[in-house]
Amino acid sequence: MANSDLENLLNSTQVAAIFLDSDLRIRSFTPAAGAVFRLLASDAGRPLTDLAAQFAGEGAVVEHMKEVLRTLSVRELALTGAQGQYFVMRILPYRTIHNVIDGVVVTFFDVTQLKEAEQRVLAAKVYVENIVKTVREPLLVLDAGLRVHSANKSFYELFGVSENESKGQVIFDLGNRQWDIPELRRLLGEVLPHNKAVRDFRVEHDFPELGRRIMLLGAREIPHEKDQAPLILLAIDDITESKDLLLKMNEELKHIAYATSHDLQEPLRMVVSYTQLLAREYKGKLDGQADQFIAYAVEGALRMEMLLKDLREYWSVNEHWRERPIPVDSNRVCAEILQILNAAIQESGARVTHDPLPTVIAEEVPLRLLFQNLIGNAIKYRRPDEPARIHIQARRTHGLWRFSVADNGIGIEAQHLETIFAPFKRLHGLDEYPGSGIGLAICKTVVERSGGQIWVESTYGQGSTFYYTLPAKDGDA
């Protein structure tokens, strides 16, 4: 190759190269090397030792070059530049066209960016590892095959497994298969693949040694190495204790509400009795406005009395749930309730019919409240122009009995179908349909405490059907 070709090549590439003679004096250098090491054309002929001062460990660099000259082997060194750059330095023997060794060629590759990227990756890894270690929530990282990739200390501590016995194990096999939880299988197998991230997935499970735990799981796919399936980060929030605390507080609040509803009875009785006495004794003796005011006071007191009475009933369903549910014949309960409601049925001209009803697992008193409220409502919310037709039946579904109480009454607008079960929820004015709005809340409590569900379907203006499920006597499907 002609000399000028070589020079053109060296000038056009960004390769930083310095050519040294056998005494390690600078013979020539490429523009890239000139720029990096601030060499001038006049530097030609200077010994390398002047240049080597720019590098950390200069003595070693010179020694390596001497070794290359002596052994004719290629050497590669990592160097740190004065400005903190990272270089890979290659030292090769310089061969003349006559194959005579006449010095060395030193090339420099600036690997600063590569090195920095590497450090960033390392820093990120350390950062993440520290977060995982620091987080008090148990964290578990699974690979695509649901094997334990890593976990934090909290996880090992809470679930009493060691790092050694866990790593590489499929999660469901961990600690005598105690993690083989159907809900977890569903989360990892079905939910996560479609969502990539899941929060607050509730899992309740009896662990052989820990007992029953209630956990909220957060799961997320995290990108892993290139071309590999993502890892799965599983965060476990054990809410068993906070749940217990909440339940305890809830119990206390219920108790306070129950006690308060009782304690208010006595002062309220005074108000009711004496406003009524006032009305009775002084009617017509004061002026007309006074009579009206007293009437308002009586009305308010009576209304409050009714609310409290219903509230006490509601709380007593909550409070007195002591006995275990037993088989109860709902035919008998229904017949007794129809007897109690007889006056209302006669008066309104309602016709109440029912199919043979099953024996269910329930408590007698709450069950009566359920029938009484639902049938009572069906009579009460009849259409003005048509006598109520009410039919009660029950169908067997999945180990439960699904009851229905269907009427041809005024119906419920769609937007109220869910909210009508809330305590004190009323859809009508007192002058239209009196009541406190506690009946359906009682029904909901009764059904849910028995392990069932209650809901309503309705066509506004044409009638409603209330459905509820109760456990069947033998429990099978």
Place this chain on the structure above:
Amino acid sequence: MKAAQIVLIEDNPADVYLIELALKESGVTHEMTKFKSGEEALRALCPPEGTETSTFVPDAILLDLNTPKSDGFQVLIKLKQAPRLAHVPMAVITSSQAASDKHRTSLQGTRYIQKPAQLQEFLTTVGQAVKDMIEEGRASKSP
């Protein structure tokens, strides 16, 4: 008919008035001895053995369970144990449903009157109950 002797142990003047009104409107001719607390009633009705000076035997005793300073049930038990009052009909009047459930079984032979909130119901219920008690007491006394 001779005026019935009624003992009323009740600290709430509003209730005292309502109970007297109930007796009046039910046509119960009566004289009422009132005590504001159970202790006061016990001092007067069953003093310690030997210090007894009175031979007073009422026709009926009405006791509010929630009088201050003493447990109404303790007072009731002491009244029932007094030999002189052995044949006197006694009634507990209260607005507490819970108390009734709790102690009903321990109140053998004691009438239980729950105070209704509605005026008319109160007057009728209390008036009728006291009438029945007087009746019952006279029947048990006559041989």
